Amino acid sequence: MKHIFIKKLAAVFLCLSLSLNLVACGNNTEAKEENQIIVFNYGDYIDRDVLEQFEKETGIKVLYEEFLTPEAMYTKYKNGTVKYDLICCSDYMLDKMIKDGEAREIDIDSMEYTSNIDNDFWQVSKSFDAQNKYTVPYFWGTVGILYNTSMLDFVPDSWEFLWDKRFKNNIIMQNSVRDSFIPPLVLDGKSINTTDEKVLRKALKRLEEQKELVQSYLVDEVRDDMANEQAALAVIYSGEASLASEYNEDLEYVVPKEGSNIWMDSWIIPRSSSNYEGAVKFLDFLCRDDIAQKNFEYVYYSTPNKAVLDNIDDEEKEEDNAIFPDNDILKRCEMFTYPGEEAEKLYNRLWKELKVY
Amino acid sequence: MVRKIKNVAGKLYLILILLILYLPIALLVISSFNASARNKAIWGGFTVSAYKELVHDETVMGALYTTLMLAGGAAFIATVLGTLVCIGMINMKKISKSFIIGVTQIPLLNSDIVTGIALMLLFTRFVGLSFGTMLIAHITFIIPYVVLSVQPKVLQLNLSTYEAALDLGASQFYAMWKVILPEIMPGILSGFLLAFTMSLDDFSVTYFTKAPGIHTMSTMINAEYRKGIQTEIYALSTIIFAIILFVLFIINRKSEKAAKLEAESEV
Amino acid sequence: MGKSSSKFLAGPYIVWMVLFTIIPLCMVVYNAFTDSYGAFTMENVSAIFDPVNAKPLWLSFKMSFIVTVACFLIAFPLAMVLWKYSKNRNSFIVMVFILPMWMNFMLRTLAWRLILLNNGFLNHGLEMLGLNHVYLMNTKAAIILGTAYDYFPFMLLPIYNALVKIDKDVINAAKDLGATGFVILKRIILPLSIPGIVSGLTMVFVPSMSEFVIADMLGGGKVYLIGNVIEQAFNSGYADVHLGSGLSLSLMGIIVISMLVYKFFDKGEERSGVW
Numbered sequence: 013m014k015h016i017f018i019k020k021l022a023a024v025f026l027c028l029s030l031s032l033n034l035v036a037c038g039n040n041t042e043a044k045e046e047n048q049i050i051v052f053n054y055g056d057y058i059d060r061d062v063l064e065q066f067e068k069e070t071g072i073k074v075l076y077e078e079f080l081t082p083e084a085m086y087t088k089y090k091n092g093t094v095k096y097d098l099i100c101c102s103d104y105m106l107d108k109m110i111k112d113g114e115a116r117e118i119d120i121d122s123m124e125y126t127s128n129i130d131n132d133f134w135q136v137s138k139s140f141d142a143q144n145k146y147t148v149p150y151f152w153g154t155v156g157i158l159y160n161t162s163m164l165d166f167v168p169d170s171w172e173f174l175w176d177k178r179f180k181n182n183i184i185m186q187n188s189v190r191d192s193f194i195p196p197l198v199l200d201g202k203s204i205n206t207t208d209e210k211v212l213r214k215a216l217k218r219l220e221e222q223k224e225l226v227q228s229y230l231v232d233e234v235r236d237d238m239a240n241e242q243a244a245l246a247v248i249y250s251g252e253a254s255l256a257s258e259y260n261e262d263l264e265y266v267v268p269k270e271g272s273n274i275w276m277d278s279w280i281i282p283r284s285s286s287n288y289e290g291a292v293k294f295l296d297f298l299c300r301d302d303i304a305q306k307n308f309e310y311v312y313y314s315t316p317n318k319a320v321l322d323n324i325d326d327e328e329k330e331e332d333n334a335i336f337p338d339n340d341i342l343k344r345c346e347m348f349t350y351p352g353e354e355a356e357k358l359y360n361r362l363w364k365e366l367k368v369y
Numbered sequence: 370m371v372r373k374i375k376n377v378a379g380k381l382y383l384i385l386i387l388l389i390l391y392l393p394i395a396l397l398v399i400s401s402f403n404a405s406a407r408n409k410a411i412w413g414g415f416t417v418s419a420y421k422e423l424v425h426d427e428t429v430m431g432a433l434y435t436t437l438m439l440a441g442g443a444a445f446i447a448t449v450l451g452t453l454v455c456i457g458m459i460n461m462k463k464i465s466k467s468f469i470i471g472v473t474q475i476p477l478l479n480s481d482i483v484t485g486i487a488l489m490l491l492f493t494r495f496v497g498l499s500f501g502t503m504l505i506a507h508i509t510f511i512i513p514y515v516v517l518s519v520q521p522k523v524l525q526l527n528l529s530t531y532e533a534a535l536d537l538g539a540s541q542f543y544a545m546w547k548v549i550l551p552e553i554m555p556g557i558l559s560g561f562l563l564a565f566t567m568s569l570d571d572f573s574v575t576y577f578t579k580a581p582g583i584h585t586m587s588t589m590i591n592a593e594y595r596k597g598i599q600t601e602i603y604a605l606s607t608i609i610f611a612i613i614l615f616v617l618f619i620i621n622r623k624s625e626k627a628a629k630l631e632a633e634s635e636v
Numbered sequence: 637m638g639k640s641s642s643k644f645l646a647g648p649y650i651v652w653m654v655l656f657t658i659i660p661l662c663m664v665v666y667n668a669f670t671d672s673y674g675a676f677t678m679e680n681v682s683a684i685f686d687p688v689n690a691k692p693l694w695l696s697f698k699m700s701f702i703v704t705v706a707c708f709l710i711a712f713p714l715a716m717v718l719w720k721y722s723k724n725r726n727s728f729i730v731m732v733f734i735l736p737m738w739m740n741f742m743l744r745t746l747a748w749r750l751i752l753l754n755n756g757f758l759n760h761g762l763e764m765l766g767l768n769h770v771y772l773m774n775t776k777a778a779i780i781l782g783t784a785y786d787y788f789p790f791m792l793l794p795i796y797n798a799l800v801k802i803d804k805d806v807i808n809a810a811k812d813l814g815a816t817g818f819v820i821l822k823r824i825i826l827p828l829s830i831p832g833i834v835s836g837l838t839m840v841f842v843p844s845m846s847e848f849v850i851a852d853m854l855g856g857g858k859v860y861l862i863g864n865v866i867e868q869a870f871n872s873g874y875a876d877v878h879l880g881s882g883l884s885l886s887l888m889g890i891i892v893i894s895m896l897v898y899k900f901f902d903k904g905e906e907r908s909g910v911w
Contacts, residue, residue: 060428075582077581080595087870087871092493229858240755242753242754260407383718394747410755411760454645454650456645457643457647461646480842480846480863480887481846482866482867486884487664491659569740570737572742573846573848602746609738614735617731620731
């Protein structure tokens, strides 16, 4: 009796899997012939509706993939497993890719909406893309401390507080090499782009000491964990901070007085791209007024897009100093650059030592 | 007296483990109905909105579809290949047999991560990643479970019936289909189910051989949970669990009936 | 006889396994012994002795050892109880214990996240009872708990399957001859269930040894296992296919050696499967 039942069950399974399979294979071959682009981006860094709208308007299919850290992105890209058409990443990694000859020149002038990007940001971009030939700015921001005012009765305006024993098990650090080295380097009064092994070793020592106080090393989870009051302090990107404080009113963001990092995330078309036209179309689409607006509202990071910025009233800009930081904050911030292969290896080695500490 | 205490202790132990096993799942189920958006440990009222959103959530539904397709397809092909080799081994020399058994052990002894990496190296070197390569990867690591399930049944086979069928003029294929296959069917079925389960549950191999834009349940959850609480995922897990419970319930009903029938026939 | 033609049925399988098991492994070995210029090197294989790799390896070993032992200690008595109450392995009561395995592995781990978070279910429960919070999330204990939970059925089923095969007449005979419960356990049940125990130990130890995603989800980036090292070797800033392959090969070697040690005690008895 039971056997008959199991037989029937199995038969259903078999038929189901077979038919599903046929459908799948059909889909697969179709997808290959279709016009498509493969987009590689940070986690939760685009409004999914934008992708859909793009597909609808242009008929170009978007295969969307996400990565956690710039380092992870570069490795995946270098593996060559997937031929990405468009990658969004941060300044120093873009610097590296351009220097390595991994970037394809973009004919920015031919694009309809790139003029929406404020000239200031083309200037800032020059620190990694000297002639504004390879990248189109997407979002930018600072790195600072997000803290919960219900757990802290003062403003932790110094990186020192990340070493404060009172916050044992209440600190969240960024789980990414360059970002985690910002606090110790800045505290030591060094450049966050240093390649000096002695200086970096000293910074590592500080981070190792800090490890017992740290609750976790996270990337995308920081925002939510802070909103959930898992921890009192977290190193975080400004955009994430302002989203988090929208979820939880007790959260405030501060850029420590010693200085910090200002970053720029831009789009790049890698050499591997097999659909340059599609990629450019997508880029232009992202800069278009209505799309940039929509995307800004979803991602809610500092945008370089004039068309969007003009729509925001000054009051809102005053209120949210995470997304619209004052000039004197920006003055004490430094941008990352690519430190060269040797130094990169050193950074990675030190990072690994911290992880196994 | 001692016996009684032992019995009670045994039952208590059983219940305790069951509680621990099911508690996390129960919490997932409860969370799916919790309206509190941030912290699921605090009850924020009852809602089924997650279930409504689930249907429209392309990421989750796409992942579910891919997972079922992958598990079904891979388990089916693996079952066919695995069954064929077990039958093929009947008349094989010892050396070739031990070669096959040895090869079968490799994916079992290899950790998933190494299997995944090895396949990734192969695919990226020669063909690039696609749904097809994911399917190949899954078949590769679940095949041994099929072979291990079917082989004992093949060893128990009484070949004289098969030979008799041949003597009576049945073709080899016919004799295999009519004599051997029914006898090893239980092994094939449990092999299929085991393979299906393994494929459904896999993360490591899929993680390394994943094609762009395609997610299975495991890789989707791994990517999504970081971005915050995804009540839809809990809703989905509740649905999956309900289906499993339903299947279990039916199996139980059928086996009770079978037991009854057996008891009656004995009388 | 003409029966020999049935041998060809094994053909597709052999081709498959050569293509997708043996050749990929050869590629791992090739990558492990070459550098990025294709020259021979031992560096990648000996990298396992570098403290940044050896430490996580040792940690993985310790943690999977604890997981395996814990699973065994919980599963063995449970299997005995189940054996008593169930007729065969398809019994309802046995299925109930397999069921959680059908929930997705990631979902099961995610559930533990919900429980262990600083203000998760566990701490809310403790709060209600007026007890202090425990900070289990992002610790080794959390990973051990999660791993043990995930792999528990793989320990239970083989042991149970081995127990079911034991002829109850043997035990009754022993009882009639005056053997105590302890003696029966030691002299009959334990020796006869060894194949199942060995299977169970293998099926829990091997995957937990190379686990990386549970450590990721419950360890908060603070606990770094050999699985994480290898995964990062392929997916992160220090990505190096050759180093990753070398480490994979070392891990494989260590697992095979551990298995040989098991085998030594196994004495070539028939293994009992999961199902």
